[in-house]
Amino acid sequence: MKQFFSVNDITSLSQAVQSALTSKQSPFADEALGKHKTIGLVFLNPSLRTRMSTQKAAMNLGMNVMVMNMTSDGWALETKDGVVMDGNTAEHIKEAAAVMGEYCDILGLRSFPGLKDADEDYSEELFGKFAKYCGKPVVSLESATRHPLQSFTDLITIVEHFDYQYDSVQEKLVPQGKKPKVVLTWAPHVKALPQAVPNSFAEWMCRAQAEGLVDFVVTHPEGYALKEEFTTGATVTTNQDEALADADFVYVKNWSSYEDYGQITCTDKSWMLTLDKLEATNNAKVMHCLPVRRDLVIASEVLDSEHSIVVQEAGNRVWAAQAVLKEMLKNQ
Ligand SMILES: NCCC[C@H](NC(=O)CCC(=O)O)C(=O)O
Numbered sequence: 505m506k507q508f509f510s511v512n513d514i515t516s517l518s519q520a521v522q523s524a525l526t527s528k529q530s531p532f533a534d535e536a537l538g539k540h541k542t543i544g545l546v547f548l549n550p551s552l553r554t555r556m557s558t559q560k561a562a563m564n565l566g567m568n569v570m571v572m573n574m575t576s577d578g579w580a581l582e583t584k585d586g587v588v589m590d591g592n593t594a595e596h597i598k599e600a601a602a603v604m605g606e607y608c609d610i611l612g613l614r615s616f617p618g619l620k621d622a623d624e625d626y627s628e629e630l631f632g633k634f635a636k637y638c639g640k641p642v643v644s645l646e647s648a649t650r651h652p653l654q655s656f657t658d659l660i661t662i663v664e665h666f667d668y669q670y671d672s673v674q675e676k677l678v679p680q681g682k683k684p685k686v687v688l689t690w691a692p693h694v695k696a697l698p699q700a701v702p703n704s705f706a707e708w709m710c711r712a713q714a715e716g717l718v719d720f721v722v723t724h725p726e727g728y729a730l731k732e733e734f735t736t737g738a739t740v741t742t743n744q745d746e747a748l749a750d751a752d753f754v755y756v757k758n759w760s761s762y763e764d765y766g767q768i769t770c771t772d773k774s775w776m777l778t779l780d781k782l783e784a785t786n787n788a789k790v791m792h793c794l795p796v797r798r799d800l801v802i803a804s805e806v807l808d809s810e811h812s813i814v815v816q817e818a819g820n821r822v823w824a825a826q827a828v829l830k831e832m833l834k835n836q
């Protein structure tokens with residue numbers, strides 16, 4: 505694997521999940537793979553889980569880890585071509601990425617969207633330039649439009665909390681009986697947030713649905729449809745109650761509007777997930793990528809209940825990262 509940017513970089517979902525769960529069983533089995541290899545984790549935005557879980561995964565594989573917080577510790581980066589750098593930016597991404605490539609065998613990059621210009625964000629120009637100029641395999645630590653390590657983790661967590669068997673002859677996960685109903689629901693927020701997490705979750709779940717692993721439903725208020733390419737094959741409804749009926753997993757996330765790009769066009773607090781709403785579900789497990797704002801996005805009564813698996817979900821970030829890094833190291 506030369507790049508981990510989207511679900512399209514995964515050949516088999518079943519095998520990827522199996523690889524992650526194998527590392528979870530035996531975290532240090534591959535510690536020789538990363539010996540004398542260095543990963544650099546480059547952050548243009550804050551992070552708790554991605555930073556710590558990817559470091560932990562790399563350390564489990566015997567790698568050396570360097571973390572660079574660009575906004576607080578690096579030079580201000582210029583990302584546009586052809587500009588006279590007589591303003592506030594001190595270093596061009598061409599040199600910065602290339603230099604980091606000199607120090608590292610694998611690089612990770614986190615860069616959120618500007619949420620001003622959809623075409624610019626969805627072109628993923630920054631991630632593309634970084635990957636090109638560093639010349640090393642790059643792992644997305646959340647880009648403008650996707651958060652694949654999160655979505656991979658989410659799939660692992662769903663598989664762990666439902667009845668699946670791994671058929672080692674066909675190398676495929678097989679749900680034992682009915683497939684789980686997985687619902688992605690929008691929830692309110694006070695800030696305009698990226699679409700990266702819901703886009704990515706939808707992209708992974710649509711692929712999982714196509715492979716017979718889940719049934720996938722998305723619900724959001726009018727005006728919050730995700731860009732169509734991310735929800736191909738999903739059932740999409742603006743009726744949250746209808747969506748939640750018989751759900752086995754409820755994945756909660758706020759995002760800003762894609763149609764009215766980057767804007768907050770709904771502040772309806774009734775979209776917050778409460779225990780009341782979970783009554784209609786199949787005793788659903790509740791998921792969120794975190795950080796989550798209590799009693800705005802999800803009610804505390806839900807987060808503090810048996811429904812919530814958000815902490816186990818975050819714990820699985822290590823195994824998703826470890827599965828991805830294992831693949832990259834094997835190819836080096
Ligand atoms: N990496 C996980 C999510 C990151 C980001 N959340 C946030 O920015 C929350 C900020 C706040 O609640 O103030 C998002 O939704 O894409």
Ligand SMILES: NC(=O)OP(=O)(O)O
Pocket residue numbers: 550551552553554555646654793794795
């Ligand atoms: N879920 C997630 O990516 O968390 P951080 O932003 O804290 O890394």
